[in-house]
Amino acid sequence: MTQAVRHDSMRARNLEVVLGEVSRGGPLTRAAVAERTGLTKSTVSKLVGDLVDAGILAESGLTRAGERGRPGVEVVLSGNRVASLGLEINVGYLAVCLLDLAGEVRLTLRLARDNRGSAPDEVLAELQVLAAEALDEADRLGFTLAGAGLAVSGPVGDGLLLSAPHLGWQDVRPGEMLDLPVPVELDNEANFAALGEVWFGAGELDFLYVSGEVGIGAGLVLDGALFRGAHGLAGELGHVVVSPDGPPCRCGGRGCLEAYAGQEALLAAAGGPATIADLVALVKGGDQRAELACAEAGRALGLALASAVNLLDLDRIVLGGIFAPLFGWLSGPAEQILRERLGRLRGSVPTVTSSRLGASAATLGAAGRVVHRVIAEPGPFLAAHREAREA
Amino acid sequence: MTQAVRHDSMRARNLEVVLGEVSRGGPLTRAAVAERTGLTKSTVSKLVGDLVDAGILAESGLTRAGERGRPGVEVVLSGNRVASLGLEINVGYLAVCLLDLAGEVRLTLRLARDNRGSAPDEVLAELQVLAAEALDEADRLGFTLAGAGLAVSGPVGDGLLLSAPHLGWQDVRPGEMLDLPVPVELDNEANFAALGEVWFGAGELDFLYVSGEVGIGAGLVLDGALFRGAHGLAGELGHVVVSPDGPPCRCGGRGCLEAYAGQEALLAAAGGPATIADLVALVKGGDQRAELACAEAGRALGLALASAVNLLDLDRIVLGGIFAPLFGWLSGPAEQILRERLGRLRGSVPTVTSSRLGASAATLGAAGRVVHRVIAEPGPFLAAHREAREA
Numbered sequence: 001m002t003q004a005v006r007h008d009s010m011r012a013r014n015l016e017v018v019l020g021e022v023s024r025g026g027p028l029t030r031a032a033v034a035e036r037t038g039l040t041k042s043t044v045s046k047l048v049g050d051l052v053d054a055g056i057l058a059e060s061g062l063t064r065a066g067e068r069g070r071p072g073v074e075v076v077l078s079g080n081r082v083a084s085l086g087l088e089i090n091v092g093y094l095a096v097c098l099l100d101l102a103g104e105v106r107l108t109l110r111l112a113r114d115n116r117g118s119a120p121d122e123v124l125a126e127l128q129v130l131a132a133e134a135l136d137e138a139d140r141l142g143f144t145l146a147g148a149g150l151a152v153s154g155p156v157g158d159g160l161l162l163s164a165p166h167l168g169w170q171d172v173r174p175g176e177m178l179d180l181p182v183p184v185e186l187d188n189e190a191n192f193a194a195l196g197e198v199w200f201g202a203g204e205l206d207f208l209y210v211s212g213e214v215g216i217g218a219g220l221v222l223d224g225a226l227f228r229g230a231h232g233l234a235g236e237l238g239h240v241v242v243s244p245d246g247p248p249c250r251c252g253g254r255g256c257l258e259a260y261a262g263q264e265a266l267l268a269a270a271g272g273p274a275t276i277a278d279l280v281a282l283v284k285g286g287d288q289r290a291e292l293a294c295a296e297a298g299r300a301l302g303l304a305l306a307s308a309v310n311l312l313d314l315d316r317i318v319l320g321g322i323f324a325p326l327f328g329w330l331s332g333p334a335e336q337i338l339r340e341r342l343g344r345l346r347g348s349v350p351t352v353t354s355s356r357l358g359a360s361a362a363t364l365g366a367a368g369r370v371v372h373r374v375i376a377e378p379g380p381f382l383a384a385h386r387e388a389r390e391a
Numbered sequence: 392m393t394q395a396v397r398h399d400s401m402r403a404r405n406l407e408v409v410l411g412e413v414s415r416g417g418p419l420t421r422a423a424v425a426e427r428t429g430l431t432k433s434t435v436s437k438l439v440g441d442l443v444d445a446g447i448l449a450e451s452g453l454t455r456a457g458e459r460g461r462p463g464v465e466v467v468l469s470g471n472r473v474a475s476l477g478l479e480i481n482v483g484y485l486a487v488c489l490l491d492l493a494g495e496v497r498l499t500l501r502l503a504r505d506n507r508g509s510a511p512d513e514v515l516a517e518l519q520v521l522a523a524e525a526l527d528e529a530d531r532l533g534f535t536l537a538g539a540g541l542a543v544s545g546p547v548g549d550g551l552l553l554s555a556p557h558l559g560w561q562d563v564r565p566g567e568m569l570d571l572p573v574p575v576e577l578d579n580e581a582n583f584a585a586l587g588e589v590w591f592g593a594g595e596l597d598f599l600y601v602s603g604e605v606g607i608g609a610g611l612v613l614d615g616a617l618f619r620g621a622h623g624l625a626g627e628l629g630h631v632v633v634s635p636d637g638p639p640c641r642c643g644g645r646g647c648l649e650a651y652a653g654q655e656a657l658l659a660a661a662g663g664p665a666t667i668a669d670l671v672a673l674v675k676g677g678d679q680r681a682e683l684a685c686a687e688a689g690r691a692l693g694l695a696l697a698s699a700v701n702l703l704d705l706d707r708i709v710l711g712g713i714f715a716p717l718f719g720w721l722s723g724p725a726e727q728i729l730r731e732r733l734g735r736l737r738g739s740v741p742t743v744t745s746s747r748l749g750a751s752a753a754t755l756g757a758a759g760r761v762v763h764r765v766i767a768e769p770g771p772f773l774a775a776h777r778e779a780r781e782a
Binding site for chain 1: 738
């Protein structure tokens with residue numbers, strides 16, 4: 001290792017340590033940061049100066065007596081200068097949010113739109129309009145954009161949407177079709193929604209987030225981080241076997257969970273209401289066929305979740321997407337199956353709860369990932385900031 | 392952090408760095424270690440001296456021209472002074488192995504014994520006899536024992552064997568019932584066997600190890616480490632749902648994989664041979680009923696694995712335990728199901744291979760975990776060594 005490389009990597013590491021202390025424990029004076037990190041006060045002052053300069057930290061305006069007797073100015077994460085964009089293409093809507101570095105949502109836009117069978121460039125042009133509105137707002141507020149995340153309803157590997165069967169898309173790179181001033185990180189909506197739950201929902205760090213939509217996906221969160229599998233395709237709960245000779249599924253198999261509890265199967269079993277909102281109205285009105293359809297879907301969900309718990313040893317399951325508004329009619333039958341199949345072996349069954357975020361989970365997770373990366377590893381953002389200013 | 396605490400933690404960290412370089416890249420001279428780690432030569436000399444003194448490193452006897460022009464003596468992991476013990480209680484046998492720090496097996500002992508319905512203290516007394524033989528051998532060879540690992544056929548949490556249904560045990564602490572001069576680490580045999588495969592088998596770092604015995608367990612290895620779940624109970628592949636209304640299972644559910652492909656179900660379906668060796672003889676002789684039973688078990692295995700791959704995104708599956716000798720009759724039907732259910736969605740299906748280690752995987756993994764921990768984190772072993780010598 002050369003001296004210069006060692007110095008750069010030490011600086012990067014120290015930036016992470018300093019920003020980590022302030023983001024977890026702030027507001028803090030520079031002296032308190034030095035005390036907590038074991039770094040010298042002059043090193044801390046230099047690093048805090050750079051972070052304030054780039055808009056990541058801000059002086060809170062408060063002063064307090066420092067640990068060594070001198071009053072010091074406290075610094076906190078700045079909510080006014082750096083932001084990120086969360087974007088989502090779902091089967092039934094497009095959505096965008098603007099999130100600041102302190103975790104406040106500054107703007108949300110949502111456009112109901114039936115994207116089934118639409119060409120990618122057509123859908124992306126619509127999303128671009130929403131994104132442009134969010135960029136204008138970011139500009140107006142004086143934010144520097146740190147990045148963007150785009151949630152899509154299909155498996156993603158290395159920036160490529162492998163397939164979105166309900167949209168009819170295959171091998172599309174929607175992130176590259178947008179005209180944005182920052183790179184776009186693409187991921188599956190269940191993955192982003194699971195991260196949204198970690199950061200903006202109940203705050204749990206270990207759970208399986210189940211995203212019920214036309215398809216059914218899941219995001220497995222372990223110690224606050226996503227489990228992605230060998231190719232980023234983990235969490236395909238929709239194709240877990242419920243019954244090996246059940247109805248055919250678009251994956252080529254039979255009796256997958258999606259064939260019982262996916263949106264289309266569920267609406268058909270309920271006698272054909274047009275939307276989930278209509279189905280909710282039916283079950284609220286006591287419609288027996290609709291109630292039975294939800295109970296059947298709940299039992300199928302329970303069987304797939306029993307397999308998932310046996311493999312993954314989960315304590316907590318969060319039901320999101322269409323399962324959130326139907327929670328009252330699905331969760332009882334699902335939990336009954338979990339008790340029957342897991343109780344004797346494990347002594348306990350996982351908690352099943354409804355997502356607090358509903359349909360905004362994925363955009364929050366997409367924008368949140370950018371914000372969390374800047375905080376966990378501020379070096380690249382600082383370097384880009386320096387370059388932009390020198391240019 | 393006080394000065395002393397900081398010094399100790401820095402020393403521990405530097406020990407890890409130095410030993411890591413030698414274990415990955417050795418034999419190395421002290422000068423080469425200093426060059427690679429960025430530590431000073433005097434620090435490296437002191438740390439290497441302590442590691443040689445404790446028997447973790449040894450001078451190889453070779454010298455070579457050092458990077459700075461001076462010839463230096465090379466050091467390597469020592470295979471002659473520190474060892475660990477691997478122990479296993481399975482339904483049909485007891486086993487012990489003695490493993491040195493350089494990864495050589497110095498002794499293996501195996502006793503066929505039907506442990507079904509045996510009282511824990513009776514089985515542990517038998518295991519103690521085997522362990523004592525291994526301890527004598529370690530003594531004779533001049534080894535210091537660094538620790539022991541004990542593999543058991545049931546779910547384990549915090550040193551407690553929660554249940555071993557095929558033995559009829561519940562809430563037993565077998566590690567504490569042994570009289571050994573070192574602490575015993577308890578874990579599920581599928582977990583230890585999976586680690587055995589990483590260190591002594593095909594050397595893959597990402598796979599699902601499937602342990603077929605009377606029960607069916609699995610150890611999920613991710614980047615060379617075990618995935619354990621919320622309570623260490625992950626990998627219960629035997630209770631993944633194959634068919635929701637299938638034959639009853641001892642877990643309280645119906646149609647679990649174990650009810651189709653566990654040893655007892657398999658032998659019964661094959662017309663009742665007494666042992667797996669007898670079943671292997673039947674299929675080798677072309678017995679149709681036995682072949683059909685294996686094919687049915689293979690299809691059930693394929694269905695459970697399809698669910699596992701959908702959830703975990705696995706590239707590789709290793710079949711061990713009774714599935715290894717039956718691999719030729721099970722794997723074809725299992726792979727057929729995997730192709731049908733995974734091919735369209737993923738484009739590829741995971742590789743299915745047979746374990747190379749057979750029945751010794753679990754003891755190797757149990758002993759190997761101790762050895763790998765000493766190498767990854769030598770501080771505690773060095774401290775114990777120093778205390779023992781000062782006493």
